[in-house]
Amino acid sequence: MKVLVCISHVPDTTSKINFTSDNKEFDKAGVQFVINPYDEFGLTRAIWLQEKQGATVTVLNVGRAETEPTLRKALAIGANDAIRIDADPTDGYFVAQQIAAVAKENNYDLIIAGRESIDYNGGQVPGMLAAMLNIPFINACMGLEIEGDKASLIREIDGGKEKISASLPLVVGGQKGLVEEKDLKIPNMRGIMSARTKPLAVRPAVDADHKTSVGSFEKPAPKSAVKMIDADNVEELVSLLHNEAKVI
Amino acid sequence: MSVIVYLENWEGKFKKNTFEAAQYAAKTAEMMGTEAIGVTFGDISDDASVIGKYGLSKVINLKGGDFTEFNNYKVAAALKDVASQNGGDTYIISGTFNGKAVAPVLAIQTEAGLITNVIDMPSSTSPLTVKRSVFSSKGLVSYSTDVANRIVVFIPNSVGVTEGEGSAEMSEGSVSVGDVPQSNVTDVDRVKGKIPLPEAERVVSGGRGMKGPENWGMIEELAEVLDAGTACSKPVSDMGWRPHTEHVGQTGIAINPDLYIAIGISGAIQHLAGVSNSKTIVAINNDAEAPFFKAADYGIVGDAFDVVPKLTEAIKKFKAEN
Ligand SMILES: Cc1cc2nc3c(=O)[nH]c(=O)nc-3n(C[C@H](O)[C@H](O)[C@H](O)COP(=O)(O)OP(=O)(O)OC[C@H]3O[C@@H](n4cnc5c(N)ncnc54)[C@H](O)[C@@H]3O)c2cc1C
Ligand SMILES: Nc1ncnc2c1ncn2[C@@H]1O[C@H](COP(=O)(O)O)[C@@H](O)[C@H]1O
Numbered sequence: 001m002k003v004l005v006c007i008s009h010v011p012d013t014t015s016k017i018n019f020t021s022d023n024k025e026f027d028k029a030g031v032q033f034v035i036n037p038y039d040e041f042g043l044t045r046a047i048w049l050q051e052k053q054g055a056t057v058t059v060l061n062v063g064r065a066e067t068e069p070t071l072r073k074a075l076a077i078g079a080n081d082a083i084r085i086d087a088d089p090t091d092g093y094f095v096a097q098q099i100a101a102v103a104k105e106n107n108y109d110l111i112i113a114g115r116e117s118i119d120y121n122g123g124q125v126p127g128m129l130a131a132m133l134n135i136p137f138i139n140a141c142m143g144l145e146i147e148g149d150k151a152s153l154i155r156e157i158d159g160g161k162e163k164i165s166a167s168l169p170l171v172v173g174g175q176k177g178l179v180e181e182k183d184l185k186i187p188n189m190r191g192i193m194s195a196r197t198k199p200l201a202v203r204p205a206v207d208a209d210h211k212t213s214v215g216s217f218e219k220p221a222p223k224s225a226v227k228m229i230d231a232d233n234v235e236e237l238v239s240l241l242h243n244e245a246k247v248i
Numbered sequence: 249m250s251v252i253v254y255l256e257n258w259e260g261k262f263k264k265n266t267f268e269a270a271q272y273a274a275k276t277a278e279m280m281g282t283e284a285i286g287v288t289f290g291d292i293s294d295d296a297s298v299i300g301k302y303g304l305s306k307v308i309n310l311k312g313g314d315f316t317e318f319n320n321y322k323v324a325a326a327l328k329d330v331a332s333q334n335g336g337d338t339y340i341i342s343g344t345f346n347g348k349a350v351a352p353v354l355a356i357q358t359e360a361g362l363i364t365n366v367i368d369m370p371s372s373t374s375p376l377t378v379k380r381s382v383f384s385s386k387g388l389v390s391y392s393t394d395v396a397n398r399i400v401v402f403i404p405n406s407v408g409v410t411e412g413e414g415s416a417e418m419s420e421g422s423v424s425v426g427d428v429p430q431s432n433v434t435d436v437d438r439v440k441g442k443i444p445l446p447e448a449e450r451v452v453s454g455g456r457g458m459k460g461p462e463n464w465g466m467i468e469e470l471a472e473v474l475d476a477g478t479a480c481s482k483p484v485s486d487m488g489w490r491p492h493t494e495h496v497g498q499t500g501i502a503i504n505p506d507l508y509i510a511i512g513i514s515g516a517i518q519h520l521a522g523v524s525n526s527k528t529i530v531a532i533n534n535d536a537e538a539p540f541f542k543a544a545d546y547g548i549v550g551d552a553f554d555v556v557p558k559l560t561e562a563i564k565k566f567k568a569e570n
Contacts, residue, residue: 127352159444166431211361215390231550
């Protein structure tokens with residue numbers, strides 16, 4: 001079984017988000033980058049498939065050389081090899097085309113991506129990729145079992161979940177539940193050492209266009225100061241929620 | 249040109265975000281000087297004419313074996329076919345789990361420009377330009393697309409709805425779905441009698457300060473008097489005190505209700521990332537230094553075990569009097 005895990009390289013969740021002075025770009029200065037949290041669940045799930053069901057796991061990122069430490073970390077966690085497609089990930093459509101080109105060559109049985117990247121919150125790449133390959137796409141996937149060429153999956157829906165069966169190959173947009181938080185693999189020393197010599201192939205981008213363009217960034221309007229209410233006077237809160245905030 | 253809107257229904261019933269999508273589409277169509285057409289799937293038990301109150305006059309109902317259970321490829325193919333029958337070039341979709349499964353597939357099939365996570369009406373429809381939220385609500389940015397077909401996926405509850413006058417005509421349509429990748433829903437498990445978080449107008453949320461799952465009764469009582477959904481912080485769901493589907497924040501569900509009450513939650517940056525778009529935020533915490541107070545509109549420093557039951561009583565009393 002060949003598994004591809006798509007890894008998005010994103011600012012650490014504690015990052016302060018700033019934009020360049022002309023508001024045209026995200027300001028990366030001083031920002032720590034990590035594996036997208038949703039992709040971490042998928043990566044660990046893939047490593048389990050490797051350990052228990054003999055899968056080979058390839059990790060892939062569309063990005064410039066700066067993302068290689070993130071791919072090396074995924075190798076240290078246990079992926080067999082890595083691919084970096086050397087391009088700026090301009091929009092979801094562009095990125096999906098890049099991944100689709102690799103996927104068409106390598107015939108993966110399973111492609112695991114994340115529900116969304118926590119930077120641009122697009123939630124676009126996995127579904128676009130699936131549609132380009134014309135294979136099933138299960139988003140918000142919180143459970144995945146593979147037997148032979150059949151998959152049984154659990155997908156989050158509004159207010160609940162549903163079970164799905166499908167044949168491989170397919171694409172999932174994964175999240176917590178693929179594995180639990182406590183199961184997430186972290187690199188150990190041996191993994192870090194062996195990651196240095198695992199293959200990381202750099203491929204040029206294929207010709208592709210993008211369909212959206214970014215205008216200017218801004219920060220959300222700051223909150224006005226909090227109004228503190230005495231714990232013995234909850235009636236005042238009720239009246240503020242009714243008269244001032246008009247939410248009850 | 250015309251606007252096609254996916255009108256989702258849940259076991260035949262429409263919800264607020266269906267109306268929000270209808271209104272979004274009607275207003276966009278008005279900006280474009282054209283009409284908007286709603287598409288809904290399966291058997292509808294609600295009175296479809298109410299859609300008209302949100303500005304749509306035409307709804308097409310697609311029935312049959314292809315649409316008895318949700319399949320993103322079939323919905324996408326059907327929306328595309330309705331569009332081709334009606335000159336549709338602009339699609340409006342509410343960012344529910346199903347909406348998010350349909351949109352990227354539809355984008356490829358129609359070669360459309362897809363803009364997701366949208367929080368406002370378009371500022372222009374030529375090229376289509378909309379504001380979207382990025383970096384888990386820590387930033388906003390305008391996006392535009394100048395390709396012929398375009399898809400807007402907005403965050404539920406972000407643009408709001410206002411009920412007006414009007415009535416919609418619903419007719420049965422027929423479409424060809426063609427050969428699409430197969431996947432089958434084998435079981436649906438929807439929590440009954442609870443308001444799903446993304447569409448809850450009010451949310452009561454508990455954190456580690458609640459000490460244990462046995463104390464959630466007071467959270468649920470407060471939620472009940474407010475007609476609110478319940479949520480929790482990440483450690484609370486990680487420890488199994490509450491189901492994962494209640495976990496809000498950067499790595500859980502992002503919500504933007506009218507009222508968010510955070511009880512015994514410190515206000516970590518990852519938690520705030522998923523809730524800071526709420527219109528009004530109340531924080532209840534026994535630590536006056538808790539970071540949540542910086543993000544809240546109203547705050548009470550106090551012991552949750554004392555404050556929450558009192559607040560529930562006060563709201564009950566208020567409701568009885570008003
Ligand atoms: C990659 C990553 C992603 C994350 N994503 C999320 C996310 O999506 N959502 C999320 O919530 N967290 C997320 N976190 C975790 C986050 O950093 C915090 O650890 C978490 O939000 C803290 O939860 P809490 O506020 O319930 O608990 P604590 O931080 O332990 O806070 C408990 C609070 O309760 C108060 N308290 C205690 N007793 C009482 C009482 N009797 N009455 C009133 N108040 C009381 C305390 O003063 C304290 O402020 C993430 C972390 C990481 C690293
Ligand atoms: N530049 C990228 N390189 C590799 N995978 C990506 C990239 N961008 C997004 N993905 C994958 O697609 C998922 C959803 O991302 P997005 O559509 O950007 O929200 C991520 O969780 C990744 O698995």
